[in-house]
Amino acid sequence: MIHRTRLVFxxxxxxxxxxxxxxxxxxxxxxxGMNATQSQSYGxxxxxxxxxSDVILSDSEIYFPExxxxxxxxxxxxxxYTTFSPIxxxxxxxxxxxxxxxxxxxxxxxxxxxxxxxxxxxxIGKPIVFNICVLGALIGISDMLDPAWVMEVIKTRVxxxxxDMNNRALDLGLVMGSQYKI
Amino acid sequence: xxPAVLTGKHFINGDIACAEGAIAAGCLFFGGYPITPxxxxxxxxxxxxxxxxxxxxxxxDEIAAMTSILGGxxxxxxxxxxxxxxxxxxxxxxxxxxxxxxxxxxxxNVQRGGPSTGLPxxxxxxxxxxxxxxxxxxxxxxxxxxxxxxxxxxxxxxxxNLSEKYRTxxxxxxxxxVGHMSEKVVIPEPEAIKTxxxxxxxxxxxxxxxxKPGPNGVAPMPAIGEGxxxxxTGLTHDEKGYPVMSVDTQAEMMERLMGxxxxxLDDIIMTESYLLEDAEVVVVSYGVSSRTSYTAVDMARxxxxxxxxxxxxxxxxxxxxIIKDLALRVKGFVTVEINMGQISREVERCxxxxxxxxxxxxxxxxxxxxxxxVQILKEAF
Numbered sequence: 001m002i003h004r005t006r007l008v009f010x011x012x013x014x015x016x017x018x019x020x021x022x023x024x025x026x027x028x029x030x031x032x033g034m035n036a037t038q039s040q041s042y043g044x045x046x047x048x049x050x051x052x053s054d055v056i057l058s059d060s061e062i063y064f065p066e067x068x069x070x071x072x073x074x075x076x077x078x079x080x081y082t083t084f085s086p087i088x089x090x091x092x093x094x095x096x097x098x099x100x101x102x103x104x105x106x107x108x109x110x111x112x113x114x115x116x117x118x119x120x121x122x123x124i125g126k127p128i129v130f131n132i133c134v135l136g137a138l139i140g141i142s143d144m145l146d147p148a149w150v151m152e153v154i155k156t157r158v159x160x161x162x163x164d165m166n167n168r169a170l171d172l173g174l175v176m177g178s179q180y181k182i
Numbered sequence: 183x184x185p186a187v188l189t190g191k192h193f194i195n196g197d198i199a200c201a202e203g204a205i206a207a208g209c210l211f212f213g214g215y216p217i218t219p220x221x222x223x224x225x226x227x228x229x230x231x232x233x234x235x236x237x238x239x240x241x242x243d244e245i246a247a248m249t250s251i252l253g254g255x256x257x258x259x260x261x262x263x264x265x266x267x268x269x270x271x272x273x274x275x276x277x278x279x280x281x282x283x284x285x286x287x288x289x290x291n292v293q294r295g296g297p298s299t300g301l302p303x304x305x306x307x308x309x310x311x312x313x314x315x316x317x318x319x320x321x322x323x324x325x326x327x328x329x330x331x332x333x334x335x336x337x338x339x340x341x342x343n344l345s346e347k348y349r350t351x352x353x354x355x356x357x358x359x360v361g362h363m364s365e366k367v368v369i370p371e372p373e374a375i376k377t378x379x380x381x382x383x384x385x386x387x388x389x390x391x392x393x394k395p396g397p398n399g400v401a402p403m404p405a406i407g408e409g410x411x412x413x414x415t416g417l418t419h420d421e422k423g424y425p426v427m428s429v430d431t432q433a434e435m436m437e438r439l440m441g442x443x444x445x446x447l448d449d450i451i452m453t454e455s456y457l458l459e460d461a462e463v464v465v466v467s468y469g470v471s472s473r474t475s476y477t478a479v480d481m482a483r484x485x486x487x488x489x490x491x492x493x494x495x496x497x498x499x500x501x502x503x504i505i506k507d508l509a510l511r512v513k514g515f516v517t518v519e520i521n522m523g524q525i526s527r528e529v530e531r532c533x534x535x536x537x538x539x540x541x542x543x544x545x546x547x548x549x550x551x552x553x554x555x556v557q558i559l560k561e562a563f
Contacts, residue, residue: 022193025193026193026364029191029193029365030192030193035366036365036366037363037364037365038363038364038365039364040362041304062365063473063474063476063477064473064474064549064552065363065470065473065549066548066549068551
């Protein structure tokens with residue numbers, strides 16, 4: 001199914017942008033048998049600084065490690081949207097959170113705005129799983145891999161008491177995203 | 183105790199893969215002073231070493247980190263430290279001490295933009311000449327350049343093996359991009375990993391000459407506490423290890439130190455070729471920039487340019503002869519690296535002005551885009 005998918009996750013430090021990218025790529029490699037390269041750029045500040053993480057998923061070997069024209073772009077802050085929306089591949093998928101980003105019309109992409117943060121706060125009440133809900137939404141929209149693989153990775157990375165909360169966040173995202181399936 | 187070799191398929195970043203490679207190679211001591219973007223090496227070693235019978239010490243600075251791994255090595259252990267540019271500068275005096283005392287150890291430099299504190303969170307390859315010439319005096323050094331997390335694992339093992347075999351410090355010249363990039367890393371079964379440990383002396387402790395070379399030019403190395411009387415000094419010394427301030431002793435010592443590297447180039451130098459057989463122009467690269475270069479060569483071939491790639495896995499000692507041979511049959515070279523001209527000068531030296539040699543460089547903070555390499559290939563040849 002996947003030949004080569006180029007994703008850029010962007011937002012600000014502390015939102016879990018890099019963690020989400022790593023979890024997605026690890027699920028693809030360890031459970032999906034694909035190749036994946038995850039790289040990132042981030043500022044000196046751990047929190048509040050602009051953050052970007054690139055993921056390339058492929059059947060074949062990946063040489064150049066960075067994404068110049070993502071076919072999937074996720075922006076979780078207005079700054080990230082302003083900076084990165086011009087680089088999306090024409091006709092690509094651009095996912096934003098409606099609380100943090102106001103979109104503009106002149107972007108050549110399929111733009112999907114979802115109230116991910118507000119839904120997480122309303123149904124779960126913990127912002128810590130926002131990034132996992134974003135991942136769920138992305139998978140719901142794109143069907144790029146089996147969400148069960150993502151849960152397998154999360155199980156190895158979070159304390160046992162937090163697994164259920166992450167599972168609920170992933171499911172919430174999947175439901176939201178699947179309404180916009182492409 | 184936990185296994186030293188975590189056999190299986192992992193999705194980890196280059197820094198962690200490097201730490202796992204070290205443990206798989208038998209490293210049992212790490213003198214650490216964390217610095218972005220090498221921190222994860224120290225962090226992971228601090229978590230893993232106590233579980234495999236090893237020791238991690240957080241030192242007060244990089245000078246102490248470097249000296250601690252020399253001390254550790256003389257107790258018979260395989261030792262390592264990891265740093266980035268600013269720490270690498272502080273370690274340089276002791277690198278010379280490691281060379282002259284023939285102390286095996288591995289130093290990882292996850293390069294970031296410089297000079298000085300530069301760009302802590304962004305990659306560069308601008309310490310390549312410092313790796314060769316950073317400590318004072320004349321010496322040969324071994325430096326390897328991994329281009330992926332898998333190679334961070336594999337080449338760290340190779341670095342330990344070369345370090346033990348030739349009793350010399352070995353550098354892993356990585357960079358922020360490879361260090362922080364996550365990819366699939368396959369760790370083999372322990373039996374499938376080739377490791378080499380320093381040769382121990384087998385003669386009586388009486389009248390032992392600790393710096394008398396064996397047949398391959400390298401002296402067997404005792405550990406402190408085994409009963410051998412060993413004097414270890416940075417001063418010019420004879421086979422007994424005692425300072426002798428004479429031109430003859432200096433000449434003898436220098437010939438041995440240089441010779442053990444220069445006489446074993448075939449064993450130490452590792453390169454990889456891609457589409458080089460019929461190439462008319464050669465892209466030379468190493469580390470993360472070689473990944474750009476594979477893509478650039480493919481793009482150039484599609485546009486009818488007969489390009490090939492020579493990837494340096496070993497950067498020091500430099501593969502002079504390979505470049506010299508290529509210079510006899512190609513139109514020229516383009517060196518791709520994240521600096522403003524370092525290894526490109528070595529290529530130019532070896533090409534001997536027989537054919538032109540150009541740089542596809544970058545001031546630091548990002549990889550060289552493959553399009554730029556293709557543009558230079560088009561304009562230059």
